[in-house]
Amino acid sequence: MKDGQNLFDNTTSFAGEWQIDETLNALHAQGDYGAIVVGIDNGGVHRLNEYSPWVNTQYCGGEGAAYMNFIAQTLKPYIDLNFRTKPESEFNALIGSSMGALIATYGAVEHSMHFKKVGSFSPAYWFALSDLNIYVNATSTVLSNNRMYFVAGQNESTTMVTNLNTVRNNLIAKGLPNTEAFTKIDSYGTHTENYWKGEFAAAYQWLFLNTPLSENDIIMTKPAVYQLANSQLLVEGMDSETSFSIVSITGQNVGKITLSNGIHDINNSLASGIDFLKHNGTIFKIFKQ
Numbered sequence: 001m002k003d004g005q006n007l008f009d010n011t012t013s014f015a016g017e018w019q020i021d022e023t024l025n026a027l028h029a030q031g032d033y034g035a036i037v038v039g040i041d042n043g044g045v046h047r048l049n050e051y052s053p054w055v056n057t058q059y060c061g062g063e064g065a066a067y068m069n070f071i072a073q074t075l076k077p078y079i080d081l082n083f084r085t086k087p088e089s090e091f092n093a094l095i096g097s098s099m100g101a102l103i104a105t106y107g108a109v110e111h112s113m114h115f116k117k118v119g120s121f122s123p124a125y126w127f128a129l130s131d132l133n134i135y136v137n138a139t140s141t142v143l144s145n146n147r148m149y150f151v152a153g154q155n156e157s158t159t160m161v162t163n164l165n166t167v168r169n170n171l172i173a174k175g176l177p178n179t180e181a182f183t184k185i186d187s188y189g190t191h192t193e194n195y196w197k198g199e200f201a202a203a204y205q206w207l208f209l210n211t212p213l214s215e216n217d218i219i220m221t222k223p224a225v226y227q228l229a230n231s232q233l234l235v236e237g238m239d240s241e242t243s244f245s246i247v248s249i250t251g252q253n254v255g256k257i258t259l260s261n262g263i264h265d266i267n268n269s270l271a272s273g274i275d276f277l278k279h280n281g282t283i284f285k286i287f288k289q
Contacts, residue, residue, distance in 0.1 A: 153189020
């Protein structure tokens with residue numbers, strides 16, 4: 001989620017917090033499994049630059065591609081390696097408001113292999129409307145497996161709803177299913193944290209509807225994996241053969257490998273370079289030349 005300063009704490013917020021933690025706690029008490037929310041602070045005076053891949057002649061911009069590359073190639077892999085996540089794209093969302101919604105929309109198209117869901121709150125598409133539409137229309141990314149939630153106030157600005165619908169329709173033309181593009185236009189909506197706070201729960205629940213976030217019926221084991229040489233692994237502490245996910249250094253799930261106690265030759269199992277084996281939230285770093 002973008003604008004991390006505004007998500008959890010009034011004292012760090014620009015104009016009031018979203019109460020993300022309180023909302024998720026309340027949903028959990030009602031039976032929702034829950035999710036990991038990573039609030040990424042904006043860059044203050046650099047916010048407009050970071051949140052748009054394109055330059056607005058009046059307000060700057062232009063650093064959004066580098067910003068999203070950092071999130072997809074550095075931050076997300078770090079999270080996947082240090083927390084019990086599901087790294088596949090269908091379990092991951094980009095959510096933001098205003099300029100944060102602009103960069104979230106761009107990010108899910110540019111990095112669709114990492115993020116399949118978008119929460120777009122009162123999007124500031126006006127900032128780079130022509131460039132965004134040209135980019136979406138020209139992309140080779142197939143959006144048939146994406147899911148996007150758009151919400152805004154009818155009277156936030158004279159172009160808010162028109163711009164939102166234009167971008168949404170272009171995304172649908174590139175394969176985003178109508179059923180996966182939910183739009184909510186409110187008569188009472190305002191361009192404020194207080195409005196977005198009230199809309200978060202519905203957006204979160206819709207985006208992850210029918211998405212299995214929990215892990216059921218897992219037999220918890222505590223294997224130890226040691227690298228003996230470039231092409232050999234020593235495995236200890238498992239009761240039976242166990243499947244490990246192979247995760248690339250960019251956080252992408254690239255395959256599976258089945259291991260049991262003993263020494264294993266990995267010549268034919270892994271590509272060259274650094275990879276990670278993941279099982280029940282435990283990560284093992286391995287290397288192959």
